[in-house]
Structure formats: structure tokens, C-alpha cells
């Protein structure tokens with residue numbers, strides 16, 4: 001109590017310091033200050049000035065607490081799907097796939113019309129964790145291959161670190177894919193207090209292996225267990241929520257590997273979709289259905305624990321559905337299947353710079369805090385970082401310059417977005433940028449190609465207007481060049497160049513048969 005009195009009696013800065021504390025602590029501080037005021041008056045009339053300052057602060061503190069200007073910090077359940085097609089949910093018009101749990105969240109929450117991510121897994125996940133575009137630190141190109149050793153730059157300060165330092169419990173349940181060869185890159189080393197799931201992320205749904213190597217861990221220890229990954233991750237999230245209480249907020253990053261390749265699902269889920277003729281689409285539907293069931297269980301767990309009213313649920317895919325076998329991963333035999341994802345009106349899919357890769361299905365739901373309906377403003381994956389840290393009243397001191405913007409009013413009330421520009425990507429061989437209604441897609445490799453779309457009038461990117469608006473093309477190319485000047489070299493390309501160099505030192509491959517002279 002004494003230390004509070006001394007602090008309050010000192011001139012300067014005290015009021016703002018008190019304003020930073022939560023309502024419960026403000027109330028306590030007000031009560032303490034009132035007692036101290038009385039003590040001061042009894043001791044000496046010389047402390048009248050101190051009394052006036054203290055009383056003013058106490059009154060302010062009491063008013064703040066009564067007005068509830070410091071709302072309770074929300075729990076955040078951040079659910080990410082992997083390679084989910086834009087149209088493969090009920091609330092976007094899928095008729096053969098049923099997603100009743102996601103549909104319920106969509107109906108009572110905000111549905112994003114223009115939520116942008118990066119074209120592939122690793123870059124989007126890096127954007128979420130850093131609030132910074134991946135071209136800043138070399139993760140803009142491709143994913144981290146399972147045979148590669150690099151990861152998300154250790155000098156980046158990540159969202160779970162920021163939230164843990166602000167008093168949040170932090171957990172990752174699911175896929176990481178931001179560095180696996182060195183434990184220094186693992187999520188528990190980067191702010192997550194609890195970890196369960198895959199370090200890389202493309203794995204067999206039942207054996208949890210990739211090419212015979214187990215990729216399934218709990219708190220950094222390998223785990224051999226039975227079960228379908230989607231079900232296991234959902235069950236673990238339910239358990240985690242059951243352990244939480246209202247006294248300390250939590251950030252749960254629930255990153256399902258579904259419905260990424262390989263296309264696998266339990267038979268009972270496949271049997272739900274007998275009406276779907278194509279076997280891969282049938283299995284894919286089963287995978288999405290299992291994902292939706294687990295999301296339903298997570299919501300039920302929040303309800304059961306009495307935490308639902310103070311929990312912000314964010315859901316989105318990490319990139320669009322796969323429409324090109326080149327980006328389907330390494331575990332599916334693409335010669336035998338038809339790609340099952342549907343990105344609705346959007347062009348192409350995962351791995352490209354078109355909307356089908358980068359404009360994804362997403363929603364946000366927090367009862368009483370988010371208006372139900374469509375969010376039309378631009379939102380990028382990097383924006384979740386400052387939006388969440390602001391809601392959490394967490395300091396971002398020590399973070400590198402954040403590209404994200406606080407879009408809370410856009411999400412909560414469909415207010416105009418502060419964001420006017422989307423950087424789809426900056427790579428040495430291609431880039432894309434959106435500024436308002438204009439989108440430029442630029443292939444810089446020879447033969448080069450520039451496409452300009454009015455993305456508002458032509459969201460499916462059917463009509464290239466580059467020839468009609470050369471001044472717009474030039475201005476957007478100048479902006480891309482300026483961003484490229486600050487870009488780090490893609491770690492993927494550096495890594496692959498090493499592989500090429502290594503191969504050049506390998507044994508020569510020559511035809512050897514009876515007719516070819518071979519030295520003894």
C-alpha cells in the first residue's frame with residue numbers, strides 16, 4: 001500500500017500509469033488511495049496538495065472502473081484450415097459438403113469478403129506469427145521443404161511471445177511449418193507454452209509420418225498414438241480449453257492440417273458422402289466434415305466452460321484450395337486423382353498470385369462484440385497480429401516494424417478498413433499488388449507478363465486491362481520495385497541453389513552397356 005501512495009504522490013506520469021491497469025486493479029487502487037487520503041489528512045495539513053492529486057486520481061480511477069473502460073481481455077481461438085477451397089463450406093454455397101458448425105459461426109459472426117493471405121502454407125503462417133510480410137525475412141517463396149534446414153528468422157518476435165509476456169496462456173495445437181530441422185525454430189522455443197501436433201505438416205493422417213518419419217509431438221516429445229489427426233487435434237483443443245478458467249486469458253492457435261493432401265478420412269466420414277461420385281471429392285468432403293465436427297466440439301467446450309462470451313474465434317484457410325498438381329504436396333499420387341477443391345468465383349488456386357490462392361474463406365465470431373454480417377473491407381493475414389495484441393493490451397515493443405494494421409473496427413462493425421493496399425507477394429521472378437480496386441500481377445521472368453485487373457468489377461480476373469491503363473501499371477510496378485528493394489532473398493531459392501551445387505558434384509550419369517568402353 002505504501003508503495004502505491006509514494007507512486008501516486010509523485011508528480012508526473014502517475015495518472016497514465018494507472019489508466020493502463022485493468023478495471024479490477026483500478027478499483028483496488030481507488031480504494032487504497034481513499035484510505036491513504038484519510039491517513040494523510042490525519043497526519044498533516046501540509047499534505048493537502050498531495051491529497052488533491054490523490055483524490056483526483058482516485059475519482060478518475062473509480063469512474064474508469066464504473067464505466068468499464070478497461071474490458072476484460074478476450075481469449076482467442078485462432079483456427080486455421082490447410083488448403084481449404086473458398087467455396088467448400090456451406091456458408092459460401094457448397095451443396096455437397098456440409099459444414100453446420102462453421103455455418104453457425106458465420107451466421108452469428110463476421111464473414112470476410114476480402115481476407116487475403118499468402119499463396120502457400122509457410123508464408124501465411126509466418127505472416128500470422130510476425131504481423132510482417134514474409135518477403136521481409138525470406139519466407140515468401142514456397143514452403144519449407146521437409147528436407148531443408150532453414151526456418152523463420154530467430155530475430156523475429158512472434159505473436160505468442162508478445163501474448164505470453166502480456167500474461168496470456170499460449171498454445172499451438174496443430175501444424176507449425178516455420179522450421180523443423182533445429183529445435184530453436186520449434187514453437188515451444190518461440191512463445192508457445194504448450195505444443196501438440198506436427199512440426200512440418202504434410203503427413204499421413206493416420207500414421208502421422210512423412211516418408212516413414214514421425215512428425216507428431218507433444219511438448220517437443222515425439223508421440224506415437226492411434227487416431228486421425230483432425231480428431232486428435234480437436235480432442236486436444238477441447239482438453240486444453242477444459243483446463244482454462246476466467247482468471248487468465250489464453251491464445252490457442254489451432255492449426256489443422258486438414259484438408260491438405262494426402263486425401264484421407266475415416267470410413268464413417270466417407271460414408272456420409274455417398275452421393276458424391278468422384279472418390280477424391282468424396283474423401284475431401286469427409287475431411288472437411290471432420291474438421292467442421294471438431295470446430296463444433298471446440299465451441300461446445302468453450303460453452304461448457306462458460307468462456308464463450310469472452311472468446312474471439314477467428315477461422316480461415318492458410319491459402320486457397322489446390323487447383324494445380326504442382327502445389328498439391330509430395331504425398332499424393334496426383335496421376336490417379338482429380339483435384340477436389342473449389343475456389344468458387346476465384347481464379348486458379350494455391351501457389352499462384354491469383355485470388356483463388358490468396359483470397360480465402362474466413363470468419364470471426366465473438367458474441368456481443370462482433371456484428372453479424374459480411375466484412376467488406378480489406379484484411380490481410382498480417383493484420384491479425386496488431387488486432388489481437390491491441391485487444392490483449394499487449395506491448396509490441398521489441399517487434400520489428402509491423403506491416404499489419406489494427407482492423408478491429410472493420411471486423412467488429414464492418415467499418416471502413418484502414419488498409420488500402422495488399423501485397424500478395426514480392427519474389428525475384430513475380431509479384432502482385434492490390435491498391436484499392438486495382439490489382440497488378442507481374443511475371444518478371446522472360447517472357448515477362450503484366451496483368452492489370454479491376455478486381456472490384458472483375459473479381460474472377462478475366463480481363464487484362466494493362467494496355468488500357470499504362471500509367472496505372474507503371475505506378476504499381478514502381479511500388480513493387482520499391483518494396484523489392486527492401487526484400488530479403490528467398491531462403492527457399494538459396495536452399496535449392498545449394499542442392500543444385502551439391503548435385504553437380506555427384507557421379508556422372510552415362511549409359512553403360514557392352515558396347516560402351518568402360519575402363520577397368
Ligand SMILES: [Ca+2]
Pocket residue numbers: 082083120121260318319
Ligand atoms: Ca496450406
